[in-house]
Amino acid sequence: MKRKIALAAALATTLLAAACGSDSGSSGTPNANASVDGKGKTLKVWLMVDAQSGWKNVVDQANQRFTQATGAQVQVDYQQWGDHLAKVDATLAGSDVPDVMELGNTEMPKYVFNGAFHELDKSQYDNSANWLTGLSAPCELEGKTYCVPYYAGARVLIYNTDLFSKAGLKPPTTYDEVVAAAKTLKEKNTGSKFSAFYAPGKYVYAGLAWVKGSGGEIAKKDGDKWVGQLNQQASQDGLTKWADLVKNYSVGDKTKDEQDQDPIFAQGQTGMMYGSSWELGAVQEQPKDPNNPESPKVKTKVNGKVAATAMPGIPSFLGGSNLGVTAKAANPELAAQWIKIFTDTQSQEALIAKGALPNATNLLDKAAAVEGNKASAEAAKNSWFVPMAPKWAEVESANVIQEMLTSIATGKATVADATKKADDQINTILNS
Amino acid sequence: MSAVDSRSAPARPTPPGPPAPPAHKRRKRRSSTSGGGTPYWLAVPALVMLIGLLGYPMIRMVVLSFQNMRLRELFQGLTPPWVGLDNYTKVLTDDVFWSVVLRTVVFTAVSVVLTVVLGLAVALLMRRVAPGVRIAMIIAMMFVWAMPQLVAAQIFRWLVDANFGVINYMLTQLGFDFENHSWFADPKQGWVVITALVVWAGIPFIAITLNAGLTQVPKELIEAATVDGASPWQALRNITLPILKQLIVIVTTLSVIWNFGLFTQPWVIRDGKPEAEYQTLATYAYSVAFKNNNYSLGSAISVITVLLLLFVMVFYIRQMFKIGDVD
Numbered sequence: 001m002k003r004k005i006a007l008a009a010a011l012a013t014t015l016l017a018a019a020c021g022s023d024s025g026s027s028g029t030p031n032a033n034a035s036v037d038g039k040g041k042t043l044k045v046w047l048m049v050d051a052q053s054g055w056k057n058v059v060d061q062a063n064q065r066f067t068q069a070t071g072a073q074v075q076v077d078y079q080q081w082g083d084h085l086a087k088v089d090a091t092l093a094g095s096d097v098p099d100v101m102e103l104g105n106t107e108m109p110k111y112v113f114n115g116a117f118h119e120l121d122k123s124q125y126d127n128s129a130n131w132l133t134g135l136s137a138p139c140e141l142e143g144k145t146y147c148v149p150y151y152a153g154a155r156v157l158i159y160n161t162d163l164f165s166k167a168g169l170k171p172p173t174t175y176d177e178v179v180a181a182a183k184t185l186k187e188k189n190t191g192s193k194f195s196a197f198y199a200p201g202k203y204v205y206a207g208l209a210w211v212k213g214s215g216g217e218i219a220k221k222d223g224d225k226w227v228g229q230l231n232q233q234a235s236q237d238g239l240t241k242w243a244d245l246v247k248n249y250s251v252g253d254k255t256k257d258e259q260d261q262d263p264i265f266a267q268g269q270t271g272m273m274y275g276s277s278w279e280l281g282a283v284q285e286q287p288k289d290p291n292n293p294e295s296p297k298v299k300t301k302v303n304g305k306v307a308a309t310a311m312p313g314i315p316s317f318l319g320g321s322n323l324g325v326t327a328k329a330a331n332p333e334l335a336a337q338w339i340k341i342f343t344d345t346q347s348q349e350a351l352i353a354k355g356a357l358p359n360a361t362n363l364l365d366k367a368a369a370v371e372g373n374k375a376s377a378e379a380a381k382n383s384w385f386v387p388m389a390p391k392w393a394e395v396e397s398a399n400v401i402q403e404m405l406t407s408i409a410t411g412k413a414t415v416a417d418a419t420k421k422a423d424d425q426i427n428t429i430l431n432s
Numbered sequence: 433m434s435a436v437d438s439r440s441a442p443a444r445p446t447p448p449g450p451p452a453p454p455a456h457k458r459r460k461r462r463s464s465t466s467g468g469g470t471p472y473w474l475a476v477p478a479l480v481m482l483i484g485l486l487g488y489p490m491i492r493m494v495v496l497s498f499q500n501m502r503l504r505e506l507f508q509g510l511t512p513p514w515v516g517l518d519n520y521t522k523v524l525t526d527d528v529f530w531s532v533v534l535r536t537v538v539f540t541a542v543s544v545v546l547t548v549v550l551g552l553a554v555a556l557l558m559r560r561v562a563p564g565v566r567i568a569m570i571i572a573m574m575f576v577w578a579m580p581q582l583v584a585a586q587i588f589r590w591l592v593d594a595n596f597g598v599i600n601y602m603l604t605q606l607g608f609d610f611e612n613h614s615w616f617a618d619p620k621q622g623w624v625v626i627t628a629l630v631v632w633a634g635i636p637f638i639a640i641t642l643n644a645g646l647t648q649v650p651k652e653l654i655e656a657a658t659v660d661g662a663s664p665w666q667a668l669r670n671i672t673l674p675i676l677k678q679l680i681v682i683v684t685t686l687s688v689i690w691n692f693g694l695f696t697q698p699w700v701i702r703d704g705k706p707e708a709e710y711q712t713l714a715t716y717a718y719s720v721a722f723k724n725n726n727y728s729l730g731s732a733i734s735v736i737t738v739l740l741l742l743f744v745m746v747f748y749i750r751q752m753f754k755i756g757d758v759d
Contacts, residue, residue, distance in 0.1 A: 253614040255617050
């Protein structure tokens with residue numbers, strides 16, 4: 001009897017504590033399940049421009065459901081990827097801070113580490129037990145969760161079916177077949193602008209994927225210190241393979257990155273390229289007015305002649321974004337609730353229909369069923385992520401990998417020298 | 433002040449010595465403060481604005497350079513810890529910093545020399561052509577001058593684009609093999625492009641200013657020299673240039689100050705991510721401060737840049753005072 005009373009008392013205390021904990025002020029964990037009256041309030045959300053051009057309907061339906069549930073309005077601001085971190089830093093330092101912010105998964109650790117986001121209760125969000133690690137790992141710090149995975153993207157081999165059938169080639173299933181196909185295409189197409197495999201020299205996630213494909217690593221944590229691994233033999237082998245493709249089969253500016261590889265592919269003078277799954281659509285249709293993403297789309301030269309398949313032998317980097325409730329948010333509970341609605345199964349299914357990958361492994365099979373998505377869903381199952389160091393974003397913004405890749409691609413440095421230099425820079429930045 | 437007097441003095445055939453000045457002006461010559469406090473009161477609004485807009489950020493920047501401010505202090509509003517001269521030591525012992533300084537100095541020297549020489553050439557040309565052509569030249573240069581740096585840099589970037597650029601296309605048509613040539617793989621070629629852009633944008637100001645200065649060169653002197661058998665080069669060297677000397681010094685100093693702080697052009701031409709060989713002092717300070725979130729180190733670099741520029745400013749200020757002394 002006494003034990004039962006003690007048990008009941010303990011249970012009651014726990015429930016009381018939980019109830020008090022969820023009655024959060026600005027320092028508690030925002031409760032996404034609380035019923036908040038948001039009438040007259042406007043939730044400020046910062047999403048990246050991919051949502052506007054790729055799946056605006058998903059945003060709209062989430063906003064509608066949110067307003068119905070809470071009565072609050074939503075104001076969504078779409079941000080460009082270029083140099084957006086400077087804007088994020090300045091905004092987060094000020095007082096007029098958005099409630100919800102989307103950041104790339106490689107950028108998240110830096111902000112989580114520096115206290116920019118509220119802690120969240122993982123169990124309140126759909127499919128959280130099955131979140132893709134590439135998306136959820138950046139959100140975790142010391143066992144606590146600070147953001148919610150939003151969507152993922154994987155990279156695939158995109159090829160010109162017309163050129164392949166003219167050369168009598170089948171979609172490659174091994175890496176050697178890729179190189180053989182590139183060789184055949186180069187022999188059969190002798191135009192000066194023809195690239196059998198277009199590989200820009202500054203493509204970070206391509207170069208690093210080749211490193212991983214040969215069993216190499218980018219950086220490892222040795223005790224307390226990070227040690228760059230690009231100079232190891234396996235990594236160098238991967239980069240040598242990549243450099244072969246760039247030097248022998250890619251025609252173009254070796255110092256460019258992948259930003260304009262879609263318009264280049266769309267000109268019909270490229271056999272294959274390595275790109276994100278949504279680029280399959282982007283090379284077949286471009287907006288009439290390049291400066292206006294909302295303008296009607298026109299078909300390109302390669303419309304209907306493009307297909308995607310998983311890149312054999314090269315594991316894909318799992319790109320994607322996460323959403324967080326900012327620490328200085330004016331409406332943290334409303335923000336948590338909006339994120340819950342925007343990332344629940346219903347929203348994820350709408351996202352899948354638009355060609356993006358979902359945030360959880362149990363939804364990946366549904367994604368594979370969508371036309372054109374099979375390749376990337378497969379790729380996502382075998383994906384990798386950058387080193388989980390708080391300062392990894394600084395390595396990205398210091399252009400360490402970019403400079404290493406371009407110096408190899410332009411022949412300015414040998415693979416050994418370029419990787420040694422990159423390793424030194426990585427060691428300095430990650431351990432500073 | 434007296435700068436106004438000097439501009440009108442040489443051209444007018446006046447009797448020797450200044451014409452009998454009104455009484456108050458004669459007083460002003462002897463003692464510059466005898467005009468009362470009016471000049472100072474008139475300068476106060478401008479001074480207040482300058483101190484507010486430039487002074488406060490400068491002070492904050494200098495203070496920041498002695499602290500250690502990172503992202504955490506920025507987000508949480510904490511006071512950054514004092515580290516004394518650590519940042520300066522780090523900057524001044526960094527090889528990368530000195531290579532950036534060298535690059536900036538070399539670029540400034542080359543671009544200023546090119547701008548002034550070409551600007552002077554254009555100004556001399558303007559003096560020789562018919563008035564109609566001169567006006568057309570001025571209008572063309574006004575358009576160049578008015579074009580925002582950002583827009584001009586984007587256009588140059590597309591002109592030299594490896595896959596889609598017009599320059600590669602035209603050179604290929606002319607028979608040179610410039611198909612898909614990357615102008616930025618080799619930093620020397622990349623800097624040629626950037627320097628061309630900066631010089632092109634800088635010529636209008638120099639040309640129009642020197643053109644105004646050339647109107648003060650008395651035609652009679654040049655004609656007399658030609659009659660005496662001087663060649664055009666000698667006339668240029670011995671008559672025109674000495675008269676223009678002060679103006680050229682001012683214009684050169686201004687160009688040096690502007691080109692030393694070069695930011696927009698390398699930034700835009702390299703798409704916001706300039707490689708190590710394309711960094712100038714300004715882009716380097718920005719990258720360190722905002723990309724690596726090391727705000728204090730970036731401030732230290734900026735302070736050092738300002739000190740370097742102050743050194744050049746000495747010449748400019750001395751020249752301004754010299755003009756004030758000339759009749």
